Amino acid sequence: MTGLSICNLSYSYGTRRALDDVSFDVGAGQFAALLGPNGAGKSTLFSLLTRLFAAPDGRIEIDGHDLARAPRAALARIGVVFQQPTLDLDLSVMRNLTYFAALHGLSGRAARSRIEAALERLGMAERAHERVRDLNGGHRRRTEIARCLIHSPSVLLLDEPTVGLDAASRKAITDHVHDLSRDIGLTVLWATHLTDEIKDDDRLLILHRGRLLQNGFAGDLRGPLPLQEHFLMRTAEQR
Numbered sequence: 001m002t003g004l005s006i007c008n009l010s011y012s013y014g015t016r017r018a019l020d021d022v023s024f025d026v027g028a029g030q031f032a033a034l035l036g037p038n039g040a041g042k043s044t045l046f047s048l049l050t051r052l053f054a055a056p057d058g059r060i061e062i063d064g065h066d067l068a069r070a071p072r073a074a075l076a077r078i079g080v081v082f083q084q085p086t087l088d089l090d091l092s093v094m095r096n097l098t099y100f101a102a103l104h105g106l107s108g109r110a111a112r113s114r115i116e117a118a119l120e121r122l123g124m125a126e127r128a129h130e131r132v133r134d135l136n137g138g139h140r141r142r143t144e145i146a147r148c149l150i151h152s153p154s155v156l157l158l159d160e161p162t163v164g165l166d167a168a169s170r171k172a173i174t175d176h177v178h179d180l181s182r183d184i185g186l187t188v189l190w191a192t193h194l195t196d197e198i199k200d201d202d203r204l205l206i207l208h209r210g211r212l213l214q215n216g217f218a219g220d221l222r223g224p225l226p227l228q229e230h231f232l233m234r235t236a237e238q239r
């Protein structure tokens, strides 16, 4: 299938089971929130999706490509924002993005027009020539999101991308990524432990202690309860 498909995925660090038989699909153009408390297994799942670790059990398909059998084709289809920032602070926004474009074999006018389009989409066009060190945390995160669009991926993976940001920056970034999914049909997997980043018509995947507890639309799953309350109840039941 296009989008993202995960089937019977498990992973252990020695004897510690971090993911236990996790399966879900995110359809093309869907925004899926992967919600879990600390230690749920979100970062482990991202490490498997980006092939930092190889998955010994289970299957991952990205935009129709099996990650184990066709890793180059599968990885070329994803854009990733890791939990830890990875920009060069002493280069400008434009230089950071130009470097990334070159890693993907893009240069000259083609690179420039994709970079400009990505910065425009994230509301960062007027900051293109500022040094990253001089940007606030929210603008740095937007730069990273713009960067992961340059090679025209179809699936975006974001691991707690709003950590450490103030409320206004968190909302701006959450809204930008929802817009990307809606406007250009990107499939998004957004890991978070913050329920206010999730909208009722988002796909919600609740991960707890390595197991997928719930999978459905957020509004349907929470029913009449605020999502925060629903989430705390579901995870408390499993202690």
Ligand SMILES: Nc1ncnc2c1ncn2[C@@H]1O[C@H](COP(=O)(O)OP(=O)(O)OP(=O)(O)O)[C@@H](O)[C@H]1O
Residues within 6 Å of the ligand: 013, 016, 017, 018, 036, 037, 038, 039, 040, 041, 042, 043, 044, 045, 193
């Ligand atoms: N390198 C490692 N060695 C041993 N255990 C690990 C390692 N990395 C993670 N774990 C354990 O695996 C489990 C899942 O951790 P993971 O970091 O994937 O969760 P998370 O949902 O991303 O949490 P957080 O929100 O705190 O980043 C936890 O019990 C964690 O202690």
